[in-house]
Every structure is written in structure tokens, then in C-alpha cells.
Amino acid sequence: MTNQKSNYEIQTQKALLLFPKWDHEKIAKKFNLELDENYLYINFIGQKYRLNRQNGSIQYFSKNNTYIDATYNEVMSILDLFDYSKEHLHLSGNWCTPNSLKGVVNGGNVGGKNTMFGKYETLFSNNINLLSKACEKLGGQKIDEADIGYIINIFDFLPVKFLFFEEDCDFPPEIKFFWDENVLDYIRFETTFFAFSHLLQRIAEIIKNEI
Structure with missing residues (x-):
């Protein structure tokens, strides 16, 4: 068959x-x-x-x-x-959630928790030190935001901000990500999720290889 x-x-x-x-x-x-x-x-x-x-x-x-x-x-x-992508491209320097990007009329689940990331949030929670090492292996620049925060290049000229919040007594672990305000001049809205999903997969692969 x-x-x-x-x-x-x-x-x-x-x-x-x-x-x-x-x-x-x-x-x-x-x-x-x-x-x-x-x-x-x-x-x-x-x-x-x-x-x-x-x-x-x-x-x-x-x-x-x-x-x-x-x-x-x-x-x-x-x-x-x-x-x-548009002919003339430049970054604004302003970070936005996917749902607040210019031109996004209804991104869905505005301000809500993204359930797509559940398996990664569990993996990252159990391997906090390895999470930082994985981001650095991908060339990430550490930032002082959330419990773990990095700016990582998707392409050499297009970064994404990755934030991870550890679980506490009131809230479960959570992943958040932000794009430059002009990202939709580079790629379509749905493609921002394709790219970020692959980033999470890459981080997870590195962590699993270290466990």
C-alpha cells in the first residue's frame, strides 16, 4: 500500500x-x-x-x-x-506581539496564552539551564527580560525576541515572543508562526541532545 x-x-x-x-x-x-x-x-x-x-x-x-x-x-x-518581502526593508527597533503588528486585523487569542507551545513550556521548565545554553548555541543575545530572555536571529537581518517565564504558585510556565514592528514587510503573518515554531523545535533538539 x-x-x-x-x-x-x-x-x-x-x-x-x-x-x-x-x-x-x-x-x-x-x-x-x-x-x-x-x-x-x-x-x-x-x-x-x-x-x-x-x-x-x-x-x-x-x-x-x-x-x-x-x-x-x-x-x-x-x-x-x-x-x-517588500523592495525596501528596514527594522523599526520597536517590538510587538504578533497580534499587535501593523495590519493584523484579527490575530486570534489576543492577549491569551498560546496553547501551541505547551510541550515546549514543559520541556523548558524541566531544563532551565539547558534552555539558556541552547539559545546561546543559536547565537542568541541575552536580555534582562522575563526569567529567560534572548534576541535570536531568524535570518541574519531579522531577529525575534524570545521570552520564557518559569512556573510559580499562581501561573504555569509560559513562552512569549515578539517581532520587530516591520516584520510583515519581510514575511507574511502566518509565516511568523512557521518561523517561530521552527525556532522552538531547534531549541528543543539542542536540549534533548544534552539531556
């Missing part, structure tokens, strides 16, 4: 088919990226990715010196940056 592809796999493959048709020289110049005859390269959350200019495949270079195919969140985050 043939395994059916998930909707994520189908959407990923469709997105990858578009990339070979784009102007790679223009993209490389816009974001100051490395480009050669076969690949366009970009850093995404502490890993270097290569995009095949002929077939659109996206891979990252692993610590085992092998190339591994990117998954849905990685593919959609990188390609959305290239396809959607």
Missing part, C-alpha cells in the same frame, strides 16, 4: 517547484546572500541552507557533514521571505 502524502508535504513540494523560476541574482543582491552556479545560500536559525537553482530543493548542512532536506516550516519561511 502506497503511503499518502500529507497536506504539508504537498504544499512543500508545490512551493519548491516555484523557486527555479525566480530571479536568483536579484534575491542574492537584495539580501546580500552567497550565490554560485548551482545554489543560493541563506542562514536560517543558526543553520546554513542551500537552495538548488535547478530543482528547487532546500537542504541544510548538518553537524554530521551531510545535507538534510528542509521540512515544511523551513521551506515556507525561506521561500516566503524571497517571494513576499
Whole structure:
């Protein structure tokens, strides 16, 4: 019996088919990226990715010196940056929650706790010291906010603020994140969640490898 592809796999493959048709020289110049005859390269959350200019495949270079195919969140985050971003980009220096970004009419669950992060909040609560080490492995800049706070680059030119609040007698553990006010000039609103979800996955992978 043939395994059916998930909707994520189908959407990923469709997105990858578009990339070979784009102007790679223009993209490389816009974001100051490395480009050669076969690949366009970009850093995404502490890993270097290569995009095949002929077939659109996206891979990252692993610590085992092998190339591994990117998954849905990685593919959609990188390609959305290239396809959607405005011509002239700059950061404002002002941090916003996703629901308070300019142009977001109804982000849902405004001011509420994000239940998507529950498994990560549990993992991070039980490994506080490793959480800080993981953020630093990803190049995070420590800030004096929350119980643990870091500014981490999603792309070299686009940071996110990650905050973790430990559990106390009144409140459960909680993850919060903030984007620059101009992030929606770079990527779509839904893509901010793809990118941040992959950041949490990367942090969790580092912690689990240390446990």
C-alpha cells in the first residue's frame, strides 16, 4: 500500500517547484546572500541552507557533514521571505506581539496564552539551564527580560525576541515572543508562526541532545 502524502508535504513540494523560476541574482543582491552556479545560500536559525537553482530543493548542512532536506516550516519561511518581502526593508527597533503588528486585523487569542507551545513550556521548565545554553548555541543575545530572555536571529537581518517565564504558585510556565514592528514587510503573518515554531523545535533538539 502506497503511503499518502500529507497536506504539508504537498504544499512543500508545490512551493519548491516555484523557486527555479525566480530571479536568483536579484534575491542574492537584495539580501546580500552567497550565490554560485548551482545554489543560493541563506542562514536560517543558526543553520546554513542551500537552495538548488535547478530543482528547487532546500537542504541544510548538518553537524554530521551531510545535507538534510528542509521540512515544511523551513521551506515556507525561506521561500516566503524571497517571494513576499517588500523592495525596501528596514527594522523599526520597536517590538510587538504578533497580534499587535501593523495590519493584523484579527490575530486570534489576543492577549491569551498560546496553547501551541505547551510541550515546549514543559520541556523548558524541566531544563532551565539547558534552555539558556541552547539559545546561546543559536547565537542568541541575552536580555534582562522575563526569567529567560534572548534576541535570536531568524535570518541574519531579522531577529525575534524570545521570552520564557518559569512556573510559580499562581501561573504555569509560559513562552512569549515578539517581532520587530516591520516584520510583515519581510514575511507574511502566518509565516511568523512557521518561523517561530521552527525556532522552538531547534531549541528543543539542542536540549534533548544534552539531556
